[in-house]
Amino acid sequence: MEYVISVLLSGISVGGQYALIAIGYTLVYGILRLINFAHGDVFMVAGLMGIYFTATLPIGESLPLVILLTVFLGFTIERAAYKPLRDAPRMSVMISAIGVSYLLQNTATYVTGGQPMTYPTIPFLSDTVNVAGTQTKWVVIITPFLVFILVYALTQLINRTKVGMAMRAVSKDFETSRLMGIKINNVISATFIIGSALAAIGSILFFTNYPAITPTAGAMPGLKAFVAAVFGGIGSIPGAVIGAFLIGICETIIKGLPSAWDVSVFSDAFTFALLIIILVFKPQGLFGEAATDKV
Numbered sequence: 001m002e003y004v005i006s007v008l009l010s011g012i013s014v015g016g017q018y019a020l021i022a023i024g025y026t027l028v029y030g031i032l033r034l035i036n037f038a039h040g041d042v043f044m045v046a047g048l049m050g051i052y053f054t055a056t057l058p059i060g061e062s063l064p065l066v067i068l069l070t071v072f073l074g075f076t077i078e079r080a081a082y083k084p085l086r087d088a089p090r091m092s093v094m095i096s097a098i099g100v101s102y103l104l105q106n107t108a109t110y111v112t113g114g115q116p117m118t119y120p121t122i123p124f125l126s127d128t129v130n131v132a133g134t135q136t137k138w139v140v141i142i143t144p145f146l147v148f149i150l151v152y153a154l155t156q157l158i159n160r161t162k163v164g165m166a167m168r169a170v171s172k173d174f175e176t177s178r179l180m181g182i183k184i185n186n187v188i189s190a191t192f193i194i195g196s197a198l199a200a201i202g203s204i205l206f207f208t209n210y211p212a213i214t215p216t217a218g219a220m221p222g223l224k225a226f227v228a229a230v231f232g233g234i235g236s237i238p239g240a241v242i243g244a245f246l247i248g249i250c251e252t253i254i255k256g257l258p259s260a261w262d263v264s265v266f267s268d269a270f271t272f273a274l275l276i277i278i279l280v281f282k283p284q285g286l287f288g289e290a291a292t293d294k295v
Contacts (some may be wrong), residue, residue, distance in 0.1 A: 004276045006134045008249065008258040010139070015248025016143040018231060019201030021225035022232075022240040023154070024195025030171045030235040031191050033090065037097040038271065040102035040222015042113035042196055046070040047119060048108060054120040063122075067200040074196025075189055108215035108248065116214050126208055143243075146205070151241055157236075163190055171235070178294035181287065220268070224251075227275050233285030238270045242285065247271050 021043055029038045046066055053062035083098045085093045149212040158164035166187045170177045180185050206221060207213060228247050232239025254267040278286065 002133045003256070005132050006136065007252050009131065010256075010258065011136070011249035011252030012144040012245060013140040013205075013248070014252060015245035016147040017202050017206040017209075018221065018225045018228050018248055019147050019241045019244035020150070020198045020205070021222060022228040023198050023237055024149070024246045025226050025229040026232075026234050026237060026240040027167075027191045027195050029229070031167060031174075031188060032082070032093075034082070034093050035221075035226065036103060036195075037094070038081075038100035039195065039199060040080055040218035040220075040225070041101050041108075042074055042089070042218070043072060043203050043206075043222060044198040044213065044218030045073060045104055045108065046200040047207045048112065048117065048215065050121060050204065050207065051115045051117050051213065059120075059122060062202060066204070067197055070200035070203075071193050071196045074192040074199075076191055078192040086091075086184075087192035105215045105219075112210055112215060114215060119213055122204070122208055125205075137209065139205055143205050145207070146201075147241065150201070151237065154194065154198075155237065157194075163187070167191065224268075224271055227271055230285055231275055231278055235285040236285070236287045237285030247274070250274065 021039065024039050024042075025036065028034055028039070047068055049066045052063065053065055054061075057065070061143050067271075077100055081096045082093060085096055122139075125142065126139065127138050128135050128240060129138055129141060129183075130140065158167055166177070166182050167190070169180070169182055170184060174184070207217075224247060228244035229240040229246065232241070232243030234240070251267045251271060255264045255272055257263055
């Protein structure tokens with residue numbers, strides 16, 4: 001029973017961390033119909049900044065600074081790489097996103113020398129706690145609650161503020177929103193700012209659990225978060241969150257199976273196999289809406 005509790009807690013925690021990244025994917029896609037392939041690398045850069053800043057500043061100052069600079073990075077990427085291609089074919093924007101992804105990875109390799117770096121120990125989050133006879137970190141307990149608080153705050157922002165109303169309008173009809181006087185560029189920038197802030201918070205939680213960071217450390221979490229967004233129905237925030245939790249739990253269960261079975265190597269493959277099965281039977285994802293083209 002203790003082992004089962006440990007696996008479930010770990011799965012829920014990992015799922016929550018994927019959820020914070022997945023929200024960034026689903027927000028950007030909902031407005032721009034763009035898969036921001038650089039989002040996972042923004043998550044990685046936030047982790048590296050956490051290492052460098054905590055080496056020279058107190059934790060209480062360095063972590064807020066990481067979030068602010070990650071937000072600035074996301075804003076800069078949008079203005080420099082995506083805004084000039086606003087009216088370009090969608091494939092051009094996608095190629096630009098891939099280029100930004102490799103630029104961030106190569107820059108991180110240049111700065112770090114490509115060597116794995118260890119994330120700092122964060123007081124309280126890294127401390128252990130006993131849950132039903134199972135030793136785990138506080139970050140595992142806190143993550144799902146923090147995710148639900150942030151998702152609730154985000155849904156309130158989208159449903160009850162002018163910025164949120166503009167985001168919903170742009171998501172519904174980009175061109176009509178522009179003609180109605182909505183400042184499209186400001187709405188898109190706000191979307192990238194929100195997504196980058198959530199990615200920075202997710203990096204703090206994730207690398208507290210998995211402290212080794214390499215220049216490609218954001219690739220697999222970013223890809224799994226993208227899968228979670230598609231799994232739940234890309235464009236749907238609740239869908240992205242539920243998809244992320246399901247993937248995190250399934251992945252951890254597979255890794256926790258007896259070593260004699262030797263199936264833990266398939267944990268990543270299972271994630272994508274599950275996505276294929278869902279898309280075969282429900283192409284729009286679990287909570288996505290079927291799209292219809294008017295002729």
